[in-house]
Structure formats: structure tokens, C-alpha cells
Amino acid sequence: MSEHGFHVHGPHDHELEHAAQHEPEGFAGQLAVMTAILATVGAIFSYMGGATQANAGLYKNNAAIKKTEASNQWNYYQAKSSKQNLSELAVELAPEAKKTFYVDEIKRYKTEKGEIKLAAEKLEAESTEWDHQSDVQMHQHHRWAQATTALQIAIAMAAIALLTRRKWLEYAVFGVSAVGVVTGALAYLHI
Template sequence: MDELPSEHMEHAEHAEHAVHEGNQFFITVSATIAVLAVVAAVIASFETTETGAAISDKNSAVLRQAQASDEWAYYQARSIKQKMFELAADEHPDKADDYRKQAKHYEEDNIEEKRKADELQKQRDEFLEAGERHEGRHHGLTLAETMVHVGIAVATVSIITKGQRWPWYGSILLGIAGIIWAAWTYLAHP
């Protein structure tokens, strides 16, 4: 979640005023804002990592599907050739042995082609599952990061309102909720 540079400046400006006033509560709120900003940055880093992993895994799944499709096409082409040689063996008894040998060759090759195609489809499914897991984490981390960012904004209300404590308490709760949500995201999408 990108923030505008002016948002950081505004939070820093409120914190600076608090320090100049020498009010211990304002200094505590400013420290809370700093801690929440670090927590938000850490969560954002994890979110970015999960986004990249989701994209990478889903791209790998698409590649495996394309490769599997190629293998299946090759398998089908060879199956058609096998069937043609079997029919030719029935139609031309004088060359039946050669045709049956060719048909057997294609049949044996197709066992390996089918195995390759099945393996590629299995890999595709594994990459899709991993991509979904990473995407689920991304969404959870986005929500967690948003909670922490809202907590930062709410904390500044304590300074703006000249020492009201309820916004500061709310910001701490939002920060804790964001941390818990981020942790739960990893537990829910192992």
C-alpha cells in the first residue's frame, strides 16, 4: 500500500510539535507512531514478497499447462500414427509385420509421452495451489497493513486534539489488530 510522501511529512510534523512542547504524552504518542510505521513497513515488505511469489507461481502454472498441452498433442499425433499402422497391417497382410512393429513402437513411445504430460499437469496444479496460497497471504497482509496505517492516522488525532487519550488507545489496538491479522494470515495459509 503506497503512501503519499506528504502523509509521512504530516505525521512527522505533528510529532515534531509534540517534542517541542515537551509534553510526555505527546512524546509517547510520537514514539507509538514511529513503532507503528516500522510495523507497517515490515508487513508491507511481506505483502510485496507474497505478491511476487503469487505472480511467479501462477506464471509457472501457465507454462506447465502449455508444456502439458504440447505433450498431449504429441501423444495424440503418435496415437493416430499407431492406429494408422494397425489399420495398414490389417489391410496389407504382406507388410503386416513391419506395420505392427511400427505400431508397437508408437505405442511404447506414447507411454512415456503420457507420463510426461501427466507430470506436467501435476506440476501445474502444484504451482496453482502455491499461487493461491501466496495470493491469500497477500490479501491478508494488505488488510493487516491497512489496520496499522489507520492506527498511525488515529494516533496523530491524539496530538491534534491536544492530548485526547482515546485516539492513542485506538491506535494501539489497531496496531495490535494488524499484527495479529498478519500472523493469522500466515497461519491460515501455510
């Protein structure tokens, strides 16, 4: 600065001030902003992919637990059937005074078996539903993974486009990015 308050800027100073006051422009600036956006969206997609994969595992575990509970109920049903069969045999072999006891036992076992069968069928249905939910989550996980992969490819292509300064490659970045975002939207919509 001069003593009279007058200051002359050099060309370099002018460019530095201009760069500090304005957003990045042109090819490099556009790719830099696009890469930052892609990285952010890709991180969100990656998180969603991990969450749906974890849910699928939890749901599959719940299905296995319900299947085991149903199996236990069917084993209990089988035990009651065996006892009923023994009581039916006892009706044939027991003296007349004991037959009424075994007939009552047969009725009791039939009633208990009906309740056990309903419980086992309910548990099997729950297991099937958990399996279905797991399959849905895995499908959604695959969509999130596809979307994340497309965005990662677009980010790599953006770096190559920046280094080579090829405009057609920049357009390819936008195209692959669009594929990634659309695939992410499909995952979000459970399609």
C-alpha cells in the first residue's frame, strides 16, 4: 500500500481474491462438487445396505427360533399321540372297571393334541413370515449395494475425467451417477 492510501494489486493477487470470493467454476469445480455429493449419497446408501443386511440376519435368526419352537411343539404333539395310542390299546386290554379311565384319557389326549397342533402351526406360520421378511431385506440390501457400487464407479470415473480433462467422461460420470441414484430410489421404495 502506498502512503496516500492507494494500493495496486498484481494479477496474482486479483486471482486469489477472485478464487476466495467465488465458487469453483468450470470443469474441475463441477467435478469436485459432483464427487462430494456422490460420496455423501454413497455413504448414506452404504449405511442403508449394512442396516438391511443386519435386519435380514436378525429376521432369519427369528425364523430359526420359531421353527425350533414349532418343532418342539410337534414333538410334544407326537408324545401325546403315543400316550393316546397306549390308552387306546389299554381300553382293549384292561378289565372293564379300568376302561372308563382310559376312555377319559383318550379324550384328554385328543383335546391336548388339538391345542398343541394349533400352537405348532402358529409357530410355523411365524417362522415363514420371518423368513419372508428376511428375504425382502436381503433384496433391499442388494439394491443398496448396487446403488453404492454405481456411485463408487462414478467417483472413480470423475477422478479419471479430472485427470484426463475429457468432457465425454464427465458426461459418463453423470450417467453412472444417475444409475446409482435411481437404483438407490428403487431400494428405498422396496422395488
